[in-house]
Amino acid sequence: MCGGVKAAAGRSVRTRLRDRLAASDPGLLRLTAGLRMVGSVALVLAVLALAGAGVAQLVAGAMTATVATFAIRERQRGAQAVTLALGLPVALVSVSLGAALNERVAVGDVFFVALIFCAVYARRFGDRGTALGLIGFQVYFLSLFIGASADELPGLWAALAVAFACSAVMRFAVVPVTPAGLLARLREAFRARLAQLVTAQVALLDADADEVDEALADVRTGTARLHETALMIQTRLEQGTSDASSARLVQRRIADAEITAERLGLLLLTARSAERADTLTLYLPGAPAPEAGRMSPPDEATAALRRDLLSLRSQVLYAGPGVEGTSIAHVRNRLLAYRDEENLPACPPALQDVFRVIGEAARAVMGLRIALGGPQDESDDTPATALSREELDAEDAAIDAGEEGEPAEQATGLRRPTTRAAVQVTVGSSLAIAGGELLSSQGWYWAVLTCWLVFINTESTGEILVKGYRRLVGTVLGVVAGIALATLVGGHAWTVFALILVLIFAMAFTAPLSYTLMSFFVTAMVGLLYTLLHTYSWEVLVLRVAETALGAACGVFAAALVLPVRTDRRTNELLATVLERLTEVTEAAVDQLSGGPAADLLDRARELDKALGELRAATQPLTHPVTPLRGRRDTARYVVALLETCAYHARSLAATAELLPTHPSIAADPRLRGAAARTVRNIATIAARVAGEDATAGIETGPSFASLLGGSGGDGASRYGRITGRVLRHLERLDEAVVGLARPLDVPLASDDRAVKAARSKDGSDTPGHRG
Incomplete structure (x- = not known):
């Protein structure tokens, strides 16, 4: 067993538990929320009990501390302090009005409805408006729950003031969270989840025929969790880093590691089958593993593959700051050497692809180590490792701040989501008051x-x-x-x-x-x-x-019934947004791969991921286990899985395109722009069909991308050939996934559409008034 694996086996129980916690609760966000809330309530109860407060005041203080803790969602500590300070007078006014109107039923109900409208409408003013509206509503509800009266107001005011003070103490002194500290914990969570994913991939390699589907499900879950953490990091880069260049460095390293881990899982799956595995299998829940050509009994190559996967896991586990050693460096050097063709083991091409991507993963982990701020000891570097460092340094030097995107056009009037929701909640609450x-x-x-x-x-x-x-x-x-x-x-x-x-x-x-x-x-x-x-x-x-x-x-x-937003309408809008983002990423990546100017590709890829996440959440009513529409549920899952497949290939194209300015061994190919035009047109066609803009257009199919480029790029003897071949494979799979979207979304093939029109013309079926 190699030194890295022995080192991993000797890791302390404390370290393993820390990694498990980091992976299960990225950034310790849930633990922090729980500790803050419990600490605030306990502190309030202690202070009020020492002051001789009654039970009603204790309950009021505890519930207010709870509200003051979870209502504030701003990320900057200064903004949190301002919102907390503004929340106290809002709470005092709310409890006072609740106590004053408690005996005036009609007036109290009218005011409660008005308060509900204002509290929901305040969400249009961002996190602060949302927090203040929530505090106002919940404290008024508190006054109804404890049956507050005007005589009790002085004691309740004191209880609320103590609650806000205790919440501030817990937030800013006892359980503080800084943007930089939270980002650092999220990066540790990413590293821990990456190690878990590699462990699941080892289990996929070892799985017997009757266990492979379960092992694949674990890989699928690990891939989704890693992607979730990457998105959490993306949303906190601006606040958690010192400057835009540092933010883009972290973003680049996280993206590299995520994409490489996804490729590793897909290639492992391919190695277990006689033919290449469909990328969709990695994203569609319940999809079975390829049945044909299960991996032969373990031989020298598969044993080496398992050893190297375990070595890669040890590299991930020790990617945190402050960890270094000769054995770790030795394993890293050996894995990085797989990026050179002459160091690959003698084995089938499918297995060689896995070894290559292990080398790429080792490079990504080394870059991740740099992003995590670990010390860099270069004394044991081999030429392959030194080359990888030079590539990483060149990429770091090329990172710039990018440009700000234009703000999206905002809806107005009743089309604005906050206004519509305020009206809906007001109507619903009025009915609830009457019925209640x-x-x-x-x-x-x-x-x-x-x-x-x-x-x-x-x-x-x-x-x-x-x-x-x-x-x-x-x-x-x-x-x-x-x-x-x-x-x-x-x-x-x-x-x-x-x-x-x-x-x-x-x-x-x-x-x-x-x-x-x-x-x-x-x-x-x-x-x-x-x-x-x-x-x-x-x-x-x-x-x-x-x-x-x-x-x-x-x-x-x-x-x-009131300004309704149907689930179909909501999902169609989000689907159109996802397709628009997919078009932007694909077009920009292919343009850069064809020699066009550099663009913020990773930012655009994350915008695609964000839109896809919103679509996934919006389809929950369609995919819920108790839904009676089983066919519709399966279609929704299939479409989302296809879109996740598209997003994976688009992310991979974007990551490869960003290598062009810093890697002289990767050359732009102007022919790619013309070859990918069909895919871009197909995405636009599907988007128009979903948006109801063009109900007649169909998608196009045609020859493979390799044939469109005259078969070039298939030379595997050079790194240029491998990169070009990888780009072609991603374009091919992206095109297949886009064509696959056409059927569930009822978009015809252009060739089928022409054939139907020709047939109708021949028999006169497209003449006016013909019913068919």
């Missing part, structure tokens, strides 16, 4: 809260329906848990508060993962709060379920 008071004059506000919450971070009717369903399921299960917990600890106030802290942490930690789980923990916590307020009963919790169901129904009703 019919169910109970005491607990009607739970229906309003549910109606409000199902509209947060949703755009279409289908998304609101799914979110309402998840909240109802979580509430039902939470009621059961609340009954059990209240029965066990009822009457022991501090035991109840301790359990509430546990549930608050669980709520904050699971919120980004599962809305159902978050609703479960919130409902269980509310059941315990009822015991503190001496209003707990089985009937109260059952009423909570009924009010939740009513609120969800009112939200869905308002979304469906």
Whole structure:
């Protein structure tokens, strides 16, 4: 076993646990949110208890601290401080109005509806408007929950002030998060997830015939998680780096590592089959591994391949700062040597491709090490390693800040999403108030809260329906848990508060993962709060379920009938955006590969990834397990998988194109522009069809890209030939995936369309009035 693997085996338990945590919670965002929230609530309870506050003040302080913690989403600490300072007067005014209007039912309901409209409309002013609107709504809801009165206001004001102060202490002193520190943790999470993906790829290599599909599913999951982390890093580069050049350096290194890891998984899959593996297999959930030509029993080449994959994993594990050693350098040098043809093992071409990409992955990991800020000891470098360093240094020197894109045109009036949502929530909340008071004059506000919450971070009717369903399921299960917990600890106030802290942490930690789980923990916590307020009963919790169901129904009703955004319309708009971004990336990459001017290709590729992520989220109502439309669900998954395949090849083209200015061994080929024109036209045709602009155009098919270029670029004897061949393969696969999109999106082939027209012309079927 090589030295790098032995070193990896000797890693401390603490280090392994740290990597597991970093991979499971990138940037420790969920852990930080949970610690901040629990710390704020615990500190508030301690301060108020020492001051002799009553139970109502304790509950008010705890709930306000929770709101003040999760409502603020700005990334700069100064902006967070300003929003937190503005939030306190908003909260004081809100609780005061709630207490004053508590006994004036009609006036209170009218004001509550107006407050809801303003709170939602405030989202148009960005993170600060969203936070202040959320604080205003939640604190008014708090006043209804505890039954606040005018006589209690001085004590409640004090409790709210303490809550905001404690939230500030936890945010800025006890659990601080700086943009640079968060970016560093996200980069560590990327490294840890990259190591997990390589581990899954080793398992794919070792899998027996009956285990390969499960191993492929793990590779697919690891690839998706790595991509998720790369996008999280992308969104925080501007705030977390000192200048634009540093941001682009990190972006380049992350992109290189991600793309190379994807290629490694695809080539491993190809090595297990008689023919090349379809890229779609790596992105379509449940797609089986290629059945033909399973890998032969282990021989010397496959044993070497497994050894080198484990060595690559050790390189990834030790890519963090402050790690170096002779064994690590030796393994790195050996893997980098695979980039030179003469060092490849004697084995079939498919396996040789895997060894080559392992060499490219080792280079990407070395670049990632530079981005992570580790020390660079060059004393043990071989010529191949020295060449890789020179290439990386040349790329770093060529990085510039790029240009700012033009701001997107904003919708106005009722077409603006925040205005439309404000109107919808206002209508839905009005219905929830009316229906809720019919169910109970005491607990009607739970229906309003549910109606409000199902509209947060949703755009279409289908998304609101799914979110309402998840909240109802979580509430039902939470009621059961609340009954059990209240029965066990009822009457022991501090035991109840301790359990509430546990549930608050669980709520904050699971919120980004599962809305159902978050609703479960919130409902269980509310059941315990009822015991503190001496209003707990089985009937109260059952009423909570009924009010939740009513609120969800009112939200869905308002979304469906008031300025509705149908799921089909939403997904079509996002699909058109994805296709537009795909066209931009492909066209710009091919133009640069053809000798055109340099462009911000990686930025454009990430814009494509962002648009694709939004489309994936919007299709959740179509792909939800309980949807009765199975065919539609399968089609949506297939289309998204095809688009992810397109995005992978577009990212790869962009990454290769960015090598041109710094690598004299890679030459531009002007013929690529003409060869790729068909693919670009096909993407534009599909986009026009989806947008309803052209219902007659069809996509084109034709000869392979290699034949269009006269077969050049297939020479594998030189690095130029390999790079050109790689570009052609990516263009070919991208073209195939685009053509594959035509069928589920009902876009005809141009040749088929011409044949149909010719047939109709022959038999007179296209004459006016013909019905066919």
